[in-house]
Amino acid sequence: MNLMQGRSEASPDLKSDEISAEDVWRMPAALLLARLSTTPAGLSAAEAEARLAAVGPNDAAAVKRSPLWLQFLSRFRNPLVIILLAASGLSAATGDIPSFAIVVSIVMLSMTLDFIQEVRAQNAVEALRRSVAVKASVRRDGAILCIPIDKVVPGDVVELIAGDLVPADSRLLESRDLFINQALLTGEPYPAEKQATETASGAENPAGAVNAVFAGTSVISGSATIVICRTGARTALGHLATSLAEKPPATAFTVGIGRFGMLIMRLTLLMVIFVLVVNVWFHRPLLESLLFALALAVGLTPELLPMIVTVTLARSAMALSKRKVIVKRLSAIHDLGAMDMLCTDKTGTLTEASIKLVHVIDGRGAESASAFAYAFINSRFETGMKSPLDEAILAAQPFDMAGWTKIDEVPFDFERRRVSVLAAHEGKRRLIVKGAPEDLLRLSVRYESANGEEQALDPETRRAFEATLEKIGAQGFRALGVASHTLDDACPAAAIVDECNLVFAGFAVFLDPPKASAGATIKSMADAGVAVKVLTGDNEIVSRHVFSEIGVPVTGVLTGDAMTHLSDEALLGALPQVNLFCRVNPQQKLRILLALKRLGYIVGFMGDGINDAPALHAADVGISVDGAADVARAAADLILLEHDLSVVREAVVGGRQTVQNVSKYVLMGSSSNFGNMFSMAGAALFLPFLPMLPIQILLNNLLYDVSEIAIPFDGVDPEAIALPVSWDIGFIERFMLVFGPVSSIFDFLTFYALIAVFGAGESLFQTGWFMESMATQVLVVFAIRTRRLFFRSRPNGFLVAMALGVVAVAIALPLSPIGHWFGFVAPPPLFFAYLIGATLAYLALVEIVKALFYRAMAAPSPRRARPR
Ligand SMILES: Nc1ncnc2c1ncn2[C@@H]1O[C@H](COP(=O)(O)OP(=O)(O)OP(=O)(O)O)[C@@H](O)[C@H]1O
Numbered sequence: 001m002n003l004m005q006g007r008s009e010a011s012p013d014l015k016s017d018e019i020s021a022e023d024v025w026r027m028p029a030a031l032l033l034a035r036l037s038t039t040p041a042g043l044s045a046a047e048a049e050a051r052l053a054a055v056g057p058n059d060a061a062a063v064k065r066s067p068l069w070l071q072f073l074s075r076f077r078n079p080l081v082i083i084l085l086a087a088s089g090l091s092a093a094t095g096d097i098p099s100f101a102i103v104v105s106i107v108m109l110s111m112t113l114d115f116i117q118e119v120r121a122q123n124a125v126e127a128l129r130r131s132v133a134v135k136a137s138v139r140r141d142g143a144i145l146c147i148p149i150d151k152v153v154p155g156d157v158v159e160l161i162a163g164d165l166v167p168a169d170s171r172l173l174e175s176r177d178l179f180i181n182q183a184l185l186t187g188e189p190y191p192a193e194k195q196a197t198e199t200a201s202g203a204e205n206p207a208g209a210v211n212a213v214f215a216g217t218s219v220i221s222g223s224a225t226i227v228i229c230r231t232g233a234r235t236a237l238g239h240l241a242t243s244l245a246e247k248p249p250a251t252a253f254t255v256g257i258g259r260f261g262m263l264i265m266r267l268t269l270l271m272v273i274f275v276l277v278v279n280v281w282f283h284r285p286l287l288e289s290l291l292f293a294l295a296l297a298v299g300l301t302p303e304l305l306p307m308i309v310t311v312t313l314a315r316s317a318m319a320l321s322k323r324k325v326i327v328k329r330l331s332a333i334h335d336l337g338a339m340d341m342l343c344t345d346k347t348g349t350l351t352e353a354s355i356k357l358v359h360v361i362d363g364r365g366a367e368s369a370s371a372f373a374y375a376f377i378n379s380r381f382e383t384g385m386k387s388p389l390d391e392a393i394l395a396a397q398p399f400d401m402a403g404w405t406k407i408d409e410v411p412f413d414f415e416r417r418r419v420s421v422l423a424a425h426e427g428k429r430r431l432i433v434k435g436a437p438e439d440l441l442r443l444s445v446r447y448e449s450a451n452g453e454e455q456a457l458d459p460e461t462r463r464a465f466e467a468t469l470e471k472i473g474a475q476g477f478r479a480l481g482v483a484s485h486t487l488d489d490a491c492p493a494a495a496i497v498d499e500c501n502l503v504f505a506g507f508a509v510f511l512d513p514p515k516a517s518a519g520a521t522i523k524s525m526a527d528a529g530v531a532v533k534v535l536t537g538d539n540e541i542v543s544r545h546v547f548s549e550i551g552v553p554v555t556g557v558l559t560g561d562a563m564t565h566l567s568d569e570a571l572l573g574a575l576p577q578v579n580l581f582c583r584v585n586p587q588q589k590l591r592i593l594l595a596l597k598r599l600g601y602i603v604g605f606m607g608d609g610i611n612d613a614p615a616l617h618a619a620d621v622g623i624s625v626d627g628a629a630d631v632a633r634a635a636a637d638l639i640l641l642e643h644d645l646s647v648v649r650e651a652v653v654g655g656r657q658t659v660q661n662v663s664k665y666v667l668m669g670s671s672s673n674f675g676n677m678f679s680m681a682g683a684a685l686f687l688p689f690l691p692m693l694p695i696q697i698l699l700n701n702l703l704y705d706v707s708e709i710a711i712p713f714d715g716v717d718p719e720a721i722a723l724p725v726s727w728d729i730g731f732i733e734r735f736m737l738v739f740g741p742v743s744s745i746f747d748f749l750t751f752y753a754l755i756a757v758f759g760a761g762e763s764l765f766q767t768g769w770f771m772e773s774m775a776t777q778v779l780v781v782f783a784i785r786t787r788r789l790f791f792r793s794r795p796n797g798f799l800v801a802m803a804l805g806v807v808a809v810a811i812a813l814p815l816s817p818i819g820h821w822f823g824f825v826a827p828p829p830l831f832f833a834y835l836i837g838a839t840l841a842y843l844a845l846v847e848i849v850k851a852l853f854y855r856a857m858a859a860p861s862p863r864r865a866r867p868r
């Protein structure tokens, strides 16, 4: 924030600085526009660009990305690298210039390698993310432009319609029937009415200001033109935004990776100190020992881990984008791999969402022209986000609206589940209500009979009407109720309290055909360890019918009403059996989701409505679709360009593959690093010279890293991704403790062979160990990448090429003319026979230990314990 203030001072023509949080609603509109140096026609593109540069992006949580060269340099902040470069600089000063040059080149090379990979991956992902960014309609240069919300600047004039997110704290310039959801400011789920005023509002806080709208809120109904006053972190919610916009970052995966890094760091530190102490004890050259210890430390740190994680994730995100899934939050891919519970809405997921109005009937089931007229008028005048039901009504047949004028409306919300418009016709004012049919019946006291007369809705008629509604549902149709009543001719406005004593008109009956493929997808999800639960705002009869049509058994039903009577504990107990939740409102969707998380599930949530946003935000993986409401898209981690459950099924597989590939790298590193640690410690104790020169260790590390670049490209055995995969640090620790020592056995064998059999002096010893350690630690990837016998699982061609290529280089280099730069000598021919034999024996032993290890592991199930 300080940064931004500093910057805007540098741009004196930007007036936005003078506008305090309260000015947004407490200043007369004309003065506000003047202060912002703007007009209702908006800014010019050039001016907007200048302001953007001065004020920064309209994203409270934005972390400013530094230029590439700075990012590259910042990698050198690694203390190990600094000490290493300093120490080798010191040794250059004592005359060893070639090895200084080699150290510097190797360090540069591996950093560049790492950096390029990571930046490329990030750019690709960033481009994807931008493609689904929430956009705002801005007036610039006299035209309306659709720009990403984070490019909006103070002074911009933005047009809002129902469903839009309010991009920043703004003053209303014009408004028509504007209702805002400002639950984020007030916690209040009901729509708040707002109105443009030229004059100031004396409100104490943003929520009370009727003439202003704020970032983080959204338009429920109506439309407006606003002028942006304060953006980014300066918005009323700005200081909260960093914590709100960013999901709780501590996913099991990130925590696991962090703990792994710490574990290795600790072991590395221990070993470096040990090596140093031993060398000093034996009075070996201090500088050389220090360099050795540092090179070792660099070699042991899993420095490629962040790169491997990003690249695997980015590759996965790119692959998913080909399947029309856009990943907004990269680490959501891991959560997707671990997800074992998916909650979804009904419309569009289980049904085709191609809704048609089949007929409009009165309470007894006869076609009713007047009920249709009411439904049509209500849908036409309603200014909320047009729901597919409204579109179906308006598309059904033409209706002459001549003579009807709109006076007011009470917008739809997911608590009431109805929308009312106050309309005038021939001097009479009528409130026309459309919504959940059982509620409208309950609110009605009379009904409109076939001849247009109003009659009392006696208990018997009511039962008949309810029976009609039940029949509609049982036949698989959805229904809305339509009712009305006359209001005072002078009545200027309508309110929620007017929605009572209604005259029931009839039912609008819709067909939303079930999606044929949905049943099979849900079954295959279940087979893959992901349970699916449906959370819908629709009623039980209709939802049950959809389930039976797609062939999925209903194992238990819970309605929103029933939920209100359940304590949290009782809800936890009921949840596991229930797979259909009906007539649940947004808060209840959220409550179910949180309860499932408490039960230990990794929960995904899929939805497209305003009503789904709270749950989407709280889910481990929020999934929405491209056509969804802005709030839903903004809250989601994944956006499906095609609304289809089967794509989610594929994304789950992608997520699991990603986690498995990262664990390959981690298992490789942990076993070989841990093994090396043992070997180095041992060697340091009994050898009269260094077991490997510092530059040899660095070279070894560089080549090893190169061989692992291909890991993100590798395939995964089907059985490894058959069930949710979650990150298990305990497993990694056990793996390390078993396989580290196995590799050390062969290191010690090599030490013995080199000294006792080949009579090696310093250089031959170092060369021999360099070759052996390269061959074993690179080739073991073929054993570690699969739980099967290694030849039963086919590795990716690139991986094979990189591994074999690197080993070839590692063996050829000491024999080549440049070998002596690194202090290598050519070993005797017989050594190569030993090398081949030892490597094969090592790989065979790893295979045997692996079989035993996984058998022992399979005995007591290591899967997460979960309270039932
Ligand atoms: N345009 C509308 N006019 C009146 N009432 C509506 C309208 N849209 C929805 N409703 C009522 O509100 C209820 C809940 O809305 P909706 O079905 O969209 O909820 P949902 O939870 O998103 O359901 P789904 O799981 O099908 O997506 C509907 O069943 C209906 O009774």
Ligand SMILES: [Mg+2]
Pocket (backbone or CB within 6 Å): 345, 346, 347, 607, 608, 609
């Ligand atoms: Mg919905």
